[in-house]
Amino acid sequence: MSNREDYQLPPKEGFVLTHFLTVADVNRSAEFYVRILGGTVVRSGEPTLIQIANSWLIVNVGGGPTDDKPSVTLRPPVNPNEVSSFLNIRVADIRACYEQWRSRGAEFLTEPKDHGREIRCYMRDPDNYLIEVGQTTDFRA
Structure with missing residues (x-):
């Protein structure tokens, strides 16, 4: 590793x-x-x-726009409920990360939810980017 x-x-x-x-x-x-x-x-x-x-x-x-992206404008998310991509963090112990990060000030949408093959929850950063926190419980293909 x-x-x-x-x-x-x-x-x-x-x-x-x-x-x-x-x-x-x-x-x-x-x-x-x-x-x-x-x-x-x-x-x-x-x-x-x-x-x-x-x-x-x-x-x-x-x-x-810049000379290497002449038709592109960069900006933070406008609507936090419309997402086209997000960070995905895989953790070994979701409950421990949830409690630790919440104690540090992270605001989660929900507590971790069990979805069978994984347990996951979501938080947002200061610009409303969505961050998935998940623990894989069944890694079969």
């Missing part, structure tokens, strides 16, 4: 997958991911780079 130190930016070979979130306030979002999920800010400013477990998250303010 790999550990946190095995993942580096920039990568020495191959590639590292990061997820970019357009946020209203970079410092507020970074603080959330550090406080709730135990992330480490690797680079501050705009953008801010955060390492969380074996993943990387980039948070930055939105903006209009």
Whole structure:
């Protein structure tokens, strides 16, 4: 199994997958991911780079088109009830994570719910991005 130190930016070979979130306030979002999920800010400013477990998250303010994306505007979610993607965190013990993250200030939509092959619940970050927290209980294909 790999550990946190095995993942580096920039990568020495191959590639590292990061997820970019357009946020209203970079410092507020970074603080959330550090406080709730135990992330480490690797680079501050705009953008801010955060390492969380074996993943990387980039948070930055939105903006209009640029020369390499001439018809694209970045902005945080407008309607928190309409989602096209979300972070998915798989955990070993969902009840322990739910209690720990809730004690740190995370606001969950519901408590963990058992769906047979997994137990899951959802929380939101400060910009209303949806984050699924799930524990697989049956990993058969």
